[in-house]
Amino acid sequence: MKAYVFPGQGAQFSGMGLDLFEKSPQAQDLFHQANHILGFSITDIMFEGSAEDLKQTKVTQPAVFLHSVILSKVMGDSFKPDMVAGHSLGELSALVANKVLSFEDGLKLVSKRAQAMQKACELEPSTMAAVLGLEDEMVESVCSETEGIVVAANYNCPGQLVISGAYDAVERACENLKERGARRAMILPVGGAFHSPLMEPARKDLAEAIENATFNDPICPVYQNVSTFAVNDPAEIKKNLVFQLTAPVKWTQSVQNMIKDGASEFIEVGPGKVLQGLVKKIDRSTATSSAEIG
Known part of the structure; x- marks a missing residue:
């Protein structure tokens, strides 16, 4: 079974999506539609902008979404998922690809999500940190013992967990995690x-925008970050999408459940190969590849 x-x-990079634009x-x-929906020329930034330009939250999230979704659409008949999943923002890409959301509604939600997250980031100094080399339970325990708001946020693969919270609390947790034997505990350059x-x-x-959007029956199950099981x-x-922003991304558990349910090949749709690397760390025997234009 194929998992997309x-x-x-x-995952963004300067020049992303240009090959799709030139070939299809x-x-x-779809890119022209996106510029109209967003009210600015995101294609100019994707195709010609610098890495710094692409780092703006209002640009980054729609850019990665557009690269993934448009690639899934131009694949044509070769895009035949038995199941889908997306990492954080990628869940919205997955929901458009498996026909739950229309292209327009998906892009509007991504834009709203990016703006809402940016606004929330400005309310309190906060950050995330990558923790390598510890069991998930140890990281969770240290977070719960640390003064201030700090929680496990991204379960990326065994031995790689990202924590998230108030800046001071994340710094304290990093020191505590190093004392407990973490190979690395480093602050990430995030907003x-x-x-x-x-x-x-x-x-x-975001909840109001999600409630007002039309959600259709999917063409295949989606394994969501919040629940990790086929939905x-x-x-x-x-409901799961509403809670995704404040809940952890359970990527390890989602991939394990997809494999348990029959996934034998994972195909990454979009920029980069980050998810292929994580899948290999979760189960080395599983085949991975990048999606290509059909």
């Missing part, structure tokens, strides 16, 4: 504490 997976923020009239049409309680204002902002019910998909 969609990357999140951090369908891609050109704020994604997938933590500090994203509650963003969750409230087919649009109402449940919607």
